[in-house]
Amino acid sequence: MTRNETGPLDDVAVLMPVYNCQEDAWRTLASLRETAPLRVLVVDDGSEPPFAAPPARDLPGLRIEVLRLTPNGGIEAALAAGVEHLHAQGVEFVARIDGGDLARPGRIAAQRAAFVTAPRLGALGTWxxxxxxxxxxxxxxxxxxxxxxxxxVRFARSCFIHPAMMLRMRAVRAAGSYRDRYPAAEDLDLFLRIMREWDCANLPLIGIDYELNESGISASRRRRQILSTLRLQCVYFEPGNPLYWVGFAKHLLHLLTPYAVLSNVKRMLRPRESASRPIRR
Incomplete structure (x- = not known):
């Protein structure tokens, strides 16, 4: 373990948008276990009743702030508001997570340490x-x-897991932050713009337990997400890259494939992993 991984995380904040998911968000907050105090911004996107943070005595390692937005404006607006709020506070690195997902111990510190030796790194995820x-x-x-x-391969396969990402604030701001131009693909839109000037990478370690919810955003907004991705492919046209065309064909096929069938195929093709496995150093 490097010195940076056990040092302070004063320049980092976790950004978690929530909407009517009090219990899931509390479980997520409880999973944020680091070796140094950690700041968390919860953006409550018009929840009814409003989101209430857990008592500070229950999570002494976290400094939780709630930013309330009304009415509900969608995840794109919530993320953009959170970025602006954290920028005003001088935060240099934004770690994403969503309500229901669980962070592996040390995930935030491991990502922060990686930025120290990579000055051209604009965004960094994990498995x-x-x-x-x-x-x-x-x-x-x-x-x-x-x-x-x-x-x-950025259009041939998914290269980032949004709630596992850490973003350099300077890169996010230079790219124009989150926006709603590509519904349900606001993360890919941002990462592609960051990649114009910065590198984006992933650490080869499991940083979160990612909750699959068939009724959640990935299922209900799937068609809009695929259409937005196809539009982004038109913006970032790469005729000489064979994998670009593989991705284009794949996304067209996904439009015609039921979500449950697609999930089963992905599950069969991916390796299994014990949920209790610790983060790799």
């Missing part, structure tokens, strides 16, 4: 253990780790 709503391990999500590989 993830996909789990069911009751916590059963389903499959491992292991996107490419190297920036060059990500640039080559």
């Amino acid at each position: 993830a253990q996909a789990v069911s709503r009751d916590g059963r391990p389903r499959f491992v999500m292991a996107p490419p780790t190297e920036a060059a590989a990500i640039r080559r």
